[in-house]
Amino acid sequence: MTDQLPASTLRLALVVGGLVLSLLLGFGVGRLNSGPSSAAGSALAAGGDHTHPPGAGEPGVGGLAVTSAGYTLTPLGGEFAAGRAGEFRFQIRDAGQRPVTRFAIVHDRPLHLIVVRRDLSGFQHLHPGMAADGTWSVPLTLPQPGVWRAYADFTAVTADGTQVPVTLGVDLVAPGGYVPRPLPAADRQATVDGFTVGYEGSPAIGVDVPVRFRVRAGATTPTLEPYLGAYGHLVVLREGDLGYLHVHPDTELAGDAVAFQLTVPGPGRYRLYFDFQVAGQVRTAEFTLSVP
Structure with missing residues (x-):
């Protein structure tokens, strides 16, 4: 006669066996998951093909966010009346919300402020001054009602001397009836204050192209x-x-031309704003570029 275990003992053995099997399976799954994850972590740390610096967006494109690369553009106020002189005050703050006060001089200035309405009209290129506490200020008039975009283009200097180039953007509002202007047709020639400005070069997607x-x-x-x-x-x-x-x-003239290296990230229409100086006065020629 074959010996049989009591029912209670059999149930206990089955439960213990199930627990052991679950632990073994869990250990195996954990090993399987940990391998690829560790490899991915190494690729991220080494700057793999599909990674970007913290806060970075589309390569070569800035100004889409108010915070990027650990820096935040913080307006101090920002109410404007269309056509009335005002002042734009702001700070650049680090990840700890401390005002940044160390900036590299790039293109002769520590910070460039670009302001344009969202229909790409009303372009302004300004250079604010910074107080000792890291507050920037500049006189600003938004000539027409609408939503305007302000870009702060700067290179911050960290405590160890590292230079971090960043462009941050924030919207400013001038209340009133907003009638957007259609973007002018693509053209390689523009006139401003009696000057005729033309450009050569055909910007291509993802490629540095000289534009003169x-x-x-x-x-x-x-x-x-x-x-x-x-x-x-x-x-x-x-x-x-x-x-x-x-x-x-390019810092030097190419014959009688001013040369730049331009890369466009994708198809679409772009607005080009070319600043030049003659007899001490800066003027801006504007162009529409269409990239198929």
Whole structure:
């Protein structure tokens, strides 16, 4: 006669066996999961193909966020009446919400402030002053009602001397009836205050392309003066989200042309704002660029 375990003993053995099996399976699953996760962590730490610095967005495009790379653009006020002179005050704060006071000089200034309405009209290029407590201020008039975008383009200097280039953006509002202006058609030539400005070059997606601007005054070529560390300054904004493109200027003239290296991130329409200086006065020529 075969011995049989009591029912209670059998149930206890089954329960214990199930627990042991669960622990073994859990250990195996944990090992399987930990392997790929550790490898992914190593790739992230090493700067793998699909990683970006903290707070970074689309490569080569800035100004889409009020916080990026551990820095925050913090307006101190920001109510404006259309057409009335006001003042824009703000701070750049670090991850601990402390005002930043150390900035590198880039293009002859520690910070460049670009202001434009969301239909890409009303462009302004300003240079605020900074107080000892890290508060920046600049006179600002928003000439028409609407929502405006303010970009702070700067390079912060950390405690160990590391330079961190960042462009942050924030909306400013001038209440009133807003009638957006249609973006002008794409054109390689523009006129401003009697000067005719044209450009050469066909920007391509994801590729650095030289773009050269030439300034004419009737049949003559005026003498361009250095402005912001070069013979011109170029800001490029993308229609739709108002992404701010980083443009690299050549410090010397290319013959009689002001040259830049420009990369566009994708198809769409862009607005180009080319600043140049003649006889001590800065003017801005504007162009629409269409990238298929």
